[in-house]
Amino acid sequence: AQKVTQAQTEISVVEKEDVTLDCVYETRDTTYYLFWYKQPPSGELVFLIRRNSFDEQNEISGRYSWNFQKSTSSFNFTITASQVVDSAVYFCALKSGVSQGNLIFGKGTKLSVKP
Amino acid sequence: DAGVIQSPRHEVTEMGQEVTLRCKPISGHNSLFWYRQTMMRGLELLIYFNNNVPIDDSGMPEDRFSAKMPNASFSTLKIQPSEPRDSAVYFCASSPPGQIIAKNIQYFGAGTRLSVL
Numbered sequence: 001a002q003k004v005t006q007a008q009t010e011i012s013v014v015e016k017e018d019v020t021l022d023c024v025y026e027t028r029d030t031t032y033y034l035f036w037y038k039q040p041p042s043g044e045l046v047f048l049i050r051r052n053s054f055d056e057q058n059e060i061s062g063r064y065s066w067n068f069q070k071s072t073s074s075f076n077f078t079i080t081a082s083q084v085v086d087s088a089v090y091f092c093a094l095k096s097g098v099s100q101g102n103l104i105f106g107k108g109t110k111l112s113v114k115p
Numbered sequence: 116d117a118g119v120i121q122s123p124r125h126e127v128t129e130m131g132q133e134v135t136l137r138c139k140p141i142s143g144h145n146s147l148f149w150y151r152q153t154m155m156r157g158l159e160l161l162i163y164f165n166n167n168v169p170i171d172d173s174g175m176p177e178d179r180f181s182a183k184m185p186n187a188s189f190s191t192l193k194i195q196p197s198e199p200r201d202s203a204v205y206f207c208a209s210s211p212p213g214q215i216i217a218k219n220i221q222y223f224g225a226g227t228r229l230s231v232l
Contacts, residue, residue: 033217045206045223052218091158095217101146101170101210103221105158 002027002096006106013082014114021077021109023092029053032096034068034075035103039089048090051075082113117141119224121207127230133195136227139188140209148208148221149182149192158206164190165216197231204228 003026013019025034036048049059051068059066063080079086089110093103120139128134140147148163151174162172164184175182179198184190194201204226210219 031217035220037223042225043204043228044225045208047220047222050218050220098215098217100217101163101165101219102148102160103150103158107157 002094002104004092004094004104004106006090006092006109008109009107010110010112012112012114015084016081017113018078018080019082019111019113021079021090021092021111023075023077023106025073025075025092025094027094027096029096031098032094035093035095036066036075036077037091037093039091039108041088045091048077079111082111084113084115087111087113119207119209119222121205121224121227123227124225125228125230127232128197129232130198131196132231133193134197134201134229134231136192136205136207136229138190138192138207138224140190140207141211141222142188143211144209144222145187145212146210146216146219146221147184147190148210149190150206150208150223152204152206152226153202161192161205194229197229199231202229202231 005024032053034051038046065078067076089108091108092106122137146165149161152158160174162182167184182192206226208221208223210221213219
């Protein structure tokens, strides 16, 4: 079975705090792809990052960083020095195998950053 | 470049009416996806097309739902007759061609918020 679990339903932080959003996935495939999307209050889904199962290097993009650990089946997302504009729902998603077209989404984590 | 375009952005209708949602994928993309987002079930796939052919429609709830992709630049999702439980946000997404389908990034439209009274 393929599954994505985002255990944190809601997180509230104060601006400039660091925050980590957890993502745990399940799959039996050795090849798979992990994604993060952001859904701001306006409602659209914005792609943030893709990671394949063979690349465990962490990635940093500005204030965003991602930690991929196959040993714990986790793909966590950290925002450093959070800003009010980071307030959104963040989704972790999985595509398992090489031929799967659709995304399997977690339930999302709602992040509120207060000034 | 224009992103995925969905119309209408909002739709309010009465139970029993036919509803048609529209999607224009990004030019050059050859896969198109319809997802539904609800509070209870989150984001779930309804159907996806590759090169205008339906590949997986296992997420289509029942016969009241149908989707078409008559050409590479247009798709519709139709609900007939609509019911209150169909109220949700419906997203369309497209992805570019690529040898490894699972690797392709999906780009989403702004969604259609449907309310069935």
